[in-house]
Amino acid sequence: MIAPRPTISALGFLLAVGTALQAQQPAAPRELAIKYMRDAEEYAALARQVYRIAGEAVARTAPALARQAWAVILDVDETALDNSTYQLERSAYGLPFDPGSWNAWVRRREAGPVPGAAAFVATVRQAGGHVAWITNRDAVTTDATRENLQSVKLWADDDRLCLRNDPQHTKRARRAEVASGKGACAWSGIPMRVLAFIGDQMTDFPESDEGLPDTGTDAAFGRTCFLLPNSMYGAWTTRVTRLVP
Numbered sequence: 001m002i003a004p005r006p007t008i009s010a011l012g013f014l015l016a017v018g019t020a021l022q023a024q025q026p027a028a029p030r031e032l033a034i035k036y037m038r039d040a041e042e043y044a045a046l047a048r049q050v051y052r053i054a055g056e057a058v059a060r061t062a063p064a065l066a067r068q069a070w071a072v073i074l075d076v077d078e079t080a081l082d083n084s085t086y087q088l089e090r091s092a093y094g095l096p097f098d099p100g101s102w103n104a105w106v107r108r109r110e111a112g113p114v115p116g117a118a119a120f121v122a123t124v125r126q127a128g129g130h131v132a133w134i135t136n137r138d139a140v141t142t143d144a145t146r147e148n149l150q151s152v153k154l155w156a157d158d159d160r161l162c163l164r165n166d167p168q169h170t171k172r173a174r175r176a177e178v179a180s181g182k183g184a185c186a187w188s189g190i191p192m193r194v195l196a197f198i199g200d201q202m203t204d205f206p207e208s209d210e211g212l213p214d215t216g217t218d219a220a221f222g223r224t225c226f227l228l229p230n231s232m233y234g235a236w237t238t239r240v241t242r243l244v245p
Helices: 008-024 029-039 041-065 084-092 099-108 117-126 139-151 171-180
Strands: 070-074 130-138 160-164 193-199 225-227
Touching: 029 084, 041 070, 041 117, 041 193, 041 225, 070 117, 070 171, 084 099, 099 130, 099 139, 117 130, 130 139, 130 171, 139 160, 160 171, 171 193
Parallel strands: 070 130, 070 193, 130 160, 193 225
Antiparallel strands: none
């Protein structure tokens, strides 16, 4: 005996049930991590809070420097520029990060500003400071990176943009160039007192070793080092859960 086909109303019911069940499925961790940084008011408030505290710290320190040149150093990705759209696009197709797709995204120049970043760099410049951007983006994307920073009102002509030329050109080495006044990241031979470091990874800070991102001290955080949250990627994603002593 051949079973009767479902009627149109029965099919509609089955589709409705299926859709409802699908809607009840919890979002994957990766999707939630991206959504947090795109949509959570708490994330935006945290970012603005970090930048406000950093700005207040700089404003307290700068007047005592008299004529000494000074600067702040910022990371770019998830510190100044929000790349959650790239992460969302990759996640939608179940694709991981890869350098080719990343460079293509950078060349689109579509990253938005991280909340609080524009106000912070404006505070620095108004106080007479300089801004250095140190990022591990490939040096071939220098122009695209600069133009993206310009498009979201973060870039000024006096800024320094220091991308990675090769694996040996570490962030630590580039920070040293800013401070010493010698090298591609320097201001024409002028040594800089660095008043603040802003980043979303431990390796964005001078107390952290690039090979061992957990090394360093907490003493500088909230004083000269200011850390932004990043739920989408970082060394923490591959780390074994740490036991609290």
